[in-house]
Amino acid sequence: MAKPRVLIIDDAATVRAFHRHLLEGMDLEVDEAVNGVEGLEKALRQPFDLWLVDVNMPTMDGIRFLFMARQNDRIRDVPAIMITTESELRDKTQALENGANLFLVKPVDPDVFRSRVAVMLGRRAA
Template sequence: MAEASGFAKPTILVVEDEAPLLTLLRYNLEKQGFRVEEAADGQEALLRVSERTPDLILLDWMLPTLSGIEVCRQIRRKPATRELPIIMVTARSEDQDAVRALDTGADDYIAKPFAMDALLARIRALLRRSGAAPARGRLNWQDIVMDQDAHRVTRGGRSLHLGPTEYRLLEFFLQHPGRVFSREQLLDGVWGRDIHVEPRTVDVHIRRLRKAVNGDGEIDVIRTVRSAGYALDVEG
């Protein structure tokens, strides 16, 4: 993107007409190292994009003057912005609306209310794919090291092979070591509130994570707390 060469920080254009949500998004995005630009309606969003292409757009579905769907459609028609990452943000949660947003050209779709951690994870995933992700460093706990920029994990120097969901699950645990999370909290933090999956899905991915992280003779670092949930911790 043109913006990436002009600024060290990736730029996110937030297109949102609800002032409180706009303020919340700006605070959290800037806290994570992003540069934020704003547009309050569809026409302003197109103008902003034409003046200076951002690295990613958070695009509200329901906007004054021009809907988010139409904004997305017009952005995709232009060769210069055809590959611009777009996440559609909306109060609509029906499956057919998600399909429509993706068919129009959005790269991802998240419904209000959403967990900020889930939105940030999606933003980073899209920016990694487009080559505009900010440097994030490493997460360490015990002998586990997660290189977030290289998307690699090791334990005691041994490379761990994790699926996408197991990676996000371990990343979430590494950000909160020792803290116990219920299945519902893990669903919100890792999958996002708008994604409808059964709590038992957490158990499946915990088993996969355990299998990948715990080698022969190694201590199990995923602690099960009866009637409470799971934690990145060791017994005793």
């Protein structure tokens, strides 16, 4: 059985590296994108089981990425976790209204991160 595939969409290399480390420790296959445009291109080219999406990015932010992805029949049902430094209620509401399934605030506790990813992938939390 193939490993679940996760796409990290974040413009910060350190955040991508941290999330990649945690995901690979869960035996998941990981790919990365530096903004919403690249993320959308990758999501349309190959299947993913989960997206981890930042809000604030150049070119296309995470909210716009989710809005666009949810309009496309091929990828609209991929679960997405919005992971951002934005912690206001309006930010969470906007993310959820545009297609995020979960909303986490950076920095994310590694145990919380792993448990939320596991739930979104239909796995038992470790």
